[in-house]
Amino acid sequence: MQRRMPRRIHTFDAFLNPNYRLLWVSNFFAYISRWMQMTMLGWFVFEETGSAFLVTLVGFSGMGPLVALGVFGGVLAERLDKRKLLLGTLFANLLAAVGMAALIFSDLIFSTSNVQYWHAYLVMLVGGIGWGLDMPSRRTIVLDVLGRARVNNAIALDSVGMHSSRMLGPLIGGGLITISQLLFSEGYGLEAGYAMTLIFFIASAIMMLNVKTPTHEGTTALQTVKDIFSNTVVFKELVEGVRYVCSEATLLAVVLITVFMNLLLFPYQQLIPVMASEVLHVGPTLMGLLLAFEGLGALTGSIAIASASNLTHHGRVYLFGSMAGLTMLLAFSFSQWYGVSLALMLMLGLGTAGFGAMQATIILLVARDDMRGRGLGVITLAIGAGPIGGLILGRMADAIGAPMAMTINAVLGLITVGLVGLMVPSLRGRMTSDSEAESAEASGAQPATAGGGN
Numbered sequence: 001m002q003r004r005m006p007r008r009i010h011t012f013d014a015f016l017n018p019n020y021r022l023l024w025v026s027n028f029f030a031y032i033s034r035w036m037q038m039t040m041l042g043w044f045v046f047e048e049t050g051s052a053f054l055v056t057l058v059g060f061s062g063m064g065p066l067v068a069l070g071v072f073g074g075v076l077a078e079r080l081d082k083r084k085l086l087l088g089t090l091f092a093n094l095l096a097a098v099g100m101a102a103l104i105f106s107d108l109i110f111s112t113s114n115v116q117y118w119h120a121y122l123v124m125l126v127g128g129i130g131w132g133l134d135m136p137s138r139r140t141i142v143l144d145v146l147g148r149a150r151v152n153n154a155i156a157l158d159s160v161g162m163h164s165s166r167m168l169g170p171l172i173g174g175g176l177i178t179i180s181q182l183l184f185s186e187g188y189g190l191e192a193g194y195a196m197t198l199i200f201f202i203a204s205a206i207m208m209l210n211v212k213t214p215t216h217e218g219t220t221a222l223q224t225v226k227d228i229f230s231n232t233v234v235f236k237e238l239v240e241g242v243r244y245v246c247s248e249a250t251l252l253a254v255v256l257i258t259v260f261m262n263l264l265l266f267p268y269q270q271l272i273p274v275m276a277s278e279v280l281h282v283g284p285t286l287m288g289l290l291l292a293f294e295g296l297g298a299l300t301g302s303i304a305i306a307s308a309s310n311l312t313h314h315g316r317v318y319l320f321g322s323m324a325g326l327t328m329l330l331a332f333s334f335s336q337w338y339g340v341s342l343a344l345m346l347m348l349g350l351g352t353a354g355f356g357a358m359q360a361t362i363i364l365l366v367a368r369d370d371m372r373g374r375g376l377g378v379i380t381l382a383i384g385a386g387p388i389g390g391l392i393l394g395r396m397a398d399a400i401g402a403p404m405a406m407t408i409n410a411v412l413g414l415i416t417v418g419l420v421g422l423m424v425p426s427l428r429g430r431m432t433s434d435s436e437a438e439s440a441e442a443s444g445a446q447p448a449t450a451g452g453g454n
Contacts, residue, residue, distance in 0.1 A: 174288020321354020
């Protein structure tokens with residue numbers, strides 16, 4: 001009898017490529033720095049003002065630029081050297097963090113009061129501008145490094161890094177607030193956290209400097225910026241990207257669900273400092289642990305998706321993961337016990353892992369080759385619904401309380417996302433597995449995808 005060979009686990013296939021490993025580590029440090037700042041500055045603003053709405057302005061500053069810059073980021077991803085673009089946005093984030101750290105430590109040294117709550121908005125705004133410009137490049141550069149094969153695995157592993165940062169960033173940020181408060185009784189609680197943030201940004205830049213990508217022969221950054229504001233061809237490309245997405249039912253469904261999830265689910269993260277303080281009655285460390293458990297759930301789900309080398313129904317994972325996340329948010333809005341809230345955050349993260357890992361993967365698999373960058377740009381624009389949702393949720397929380405505001409959002413989210421899933425059957429159809437894409441790439445054929453066009 002022939003002995004069966006043990007089944008090979010494909011979870012970390014993309015890491016076999018050394019350039020992808022460097023890219024992954026660079027992205028991870030950038031993600032973790034972003035989550036640390038979001039957590040620390042949200043707590044700081046609530047301590048200074050006591051206003052849920054002013055806390056949500058932290059998230060609005062960090063995500064708002066996506067509304068204006070998301071599609072432009074897709075054009076930049078197709079025209080510029082993606083590695084240089086990512087280095088540029090990393091450098092801008094580092095400068096903003098250095099400025100905030102200088103204010104924090106000058107206050108500590110000279111016993112003055114220079115740090116104001118609105119400084120948090122400026123720091124997050126710089127990060128938000130960079131996020132809007134480079135997000136499509138962070139995903140499409142994977143194709144430059146790896147090719148089409150293993151794209152599902154590579155994007156899922158990137159989601160592992162993103163979700164790990166959602167777990168570690170708030171936990172580290174919240175813990176360092178507590179440590180700073182103990183060490184520097186006259187400080188703001190941001191000292192240790194910002195020192196660590198600077199270290200992470202520097203490490204991210206060093207990794208990105210060593211990533212090697214194919215030689216880019218496109219236009220320069222200055223010429224591209226001039227084109228965006230003076231050349232109607234660029235605006236035509238933007239319009240074509242939006243029209244193309246609207247003409248493909250599957251892509252349009254992904255965009256609509258992205259809008260609803262960012263409008264109605266993800267803004268809850270900005271109210272975690274409010275829920276921790278006013279409902280669960282815990283301090284910054286346990287506040288950070290709440291977000292860390294959501295990140296742990298998302299990390300676990302992403303690893304499971306990365307291990308599924310023959311995944312073919314990406315849209316089902318995307319749809320049902322979104323619905324699961326909204327259901328857990330609804331339950332969380334009713335919880336007044338910290339232990340129960342931790343468990344619900346874990347399960348919420350498991351659900352959103354399907355949403356996060358499949359969002360870009362579906363675009364990369366379904367979109368035409370010449371439209372991938374613009375397709376991801378439209379997704380970035382859709383993510384820009386998040387800051388708008390955050391402002392609305394903040395106003396609602398000040399008026400009717402954070403728990404009730406979350407309840408309303410969760411119910412609306414379940415209705416809208418569910419309707420999109422019912423109305424677009426192609427989203428639930430068969431797409432392409434990594435193994436099929438790899439075989440097709442080797443033979444020179446175009447793998448089959450579920451386009452679902454009109």
